[in-house]
Amino acid sequence: SQQGEEDPQALSIQEGENATMNCSYKTSINNLQWYRQNSGRGLVHLILIRSNEREKHSGRLRVTLDTSKKSSSLLITASRAADTASYFCATDGKNSGYSTLTFGKGTMLLVSP
Amino acid sequence: SQTIHQWPATLVQPVGSPLSLECTVEGTSNPNLYWYRQAAGRGLQLLFYSVGIGQISSEVPQNLSASRPQDRQFILSSKKLLLSDSGFYLCARTDTGVGEQYFGPGTRLTVT
Numbered sequence: 001s002q003q004g005e006e007d008p009q010a011l012s013i014q015e016g017e018n019a020t021m022n023c024s025y026k027t028s029i030n031n032l033q034w035y036r037q038n039s040g041r042g043l044v045h046l047i048l049i050r051s052n053e054r055e056k057h058s059g060r061l062r063v064t065l066d067t068s069k070k071s072s073s074l075l076i077t078a079s080r081a082a083d084t085a086s087y088f089c090a091t092d093g094k095n096s097g098y099s100t101l102t103f104g105k106g107t108m109l110l111v112s113p
Numbered sequence: 114s115q116t117i118h119q120w121p122a123t124l125v126q127p128v129g130s131p132l133s134l135e136c137t138v139e140g141t142s143n144p145n146l147y148w149y150r151q152a153a154g155r156g157l158q159l160l161f162y163s164v165g166i167g168q169i170s171s172e173v174p175q176n177l178s179a180s181r182p183q184d185r186q187f188i189l190s191s192k193k194l195l196l197s198d199s200g201f202y203l204c205a206r207t208d209t210g211v212g213e214q215y216f217g218p219g220t221r222l223t224v225t
Contacts, residue, residue: 004156033213042117042203042216043157088156099145099207100172101214103156 004032004089004104012110019076021107023089024069030092032065032072033101037086046074046087079111116140117217119204125223132177132191134220136204139185144206146187147214148179151201163187199224 007022023032031050035043049056049065049072056063062075076083086108090101116139126132138144145164149157159172161179169179176195180188187204201221205214 031212035216040201040219040221042218043205043214045213045215048213090157099212099214100147100159100162101157102159103149105154105156 004091004102006087006089006104006107008107009105010108012112013079015079015081015111015113017079019079019083019109021074021087023072023104025091026070027093033090033092034063034074035088035090037088043088081111081113083109084111085109117204117206117215119217119220121220122218123221125225126194127225128196129193132189132194134189134202136187136217137185138206141206141208143184144208146181147205148187148189149203149205151203157203161189194224196224198222
């Protein structure tokens with residue numbers, strides 16, 4: 001079953017606007033990760049936030065994590081057409097020392113020039 | 114660089130035929146390796162992972178199998194493909210421990 005569920009399923013914005021995607025999950029986690037996938041390509045890791053962190057920044061990306069609500073958000077500021085892609089959250093559960101990720105279905109982001 | 118190679122890039126196979134997809138990793142020793150499948154419009158489903166040579170864990174019962182004959186080689190196989198095996202297959206690695214995963218370019222499999 002899917003652990004992470006992204007919301008919205010699709011998002012269409014203009015260049016320069018901010019894009020916010022949300023992710024909810026069900027069980028305890030070690031960390032939560034966000035990935036980007038361009039059409040027909042492999043996934044690219046964007047950012048990892050650990051369960052004891054609340055906010056993390058990387059360039060134009062800002063990720064928040066609320067473990068009490070079991071939710072995370074990804075904010076892309078000043079979006080560009082090149083940001084057009086699908087974005088997935090993935091939760092890394094509390095396993096015995098190795099990473100097994102459970103992915104959501106993703107948010108498809110379209111940034112129009 | 115820690116590159117992941119997958120081949121073939123695309124594959125069209127008839128139902129009932131065998132399958133062998135290969136993943137090789139450069140630049141890292143003793144990585145954890147993973148096989149995922151992505152159906153159209155959906156997220157990734159973890160199929161197998163391996164923490165070392167000959168060590169395979171299966172997440173989903175199915176007609177697929179995986180093997181790790183060498184430290185940097187991970188193979189996904191099937192003896193007889195089903196229509197439902199169609200999808201985008203991704204290999205990933207992570208260094209030992211918990212952390213981000215790095216993905217290969219994927220193989221698009223169409224079973225006809």
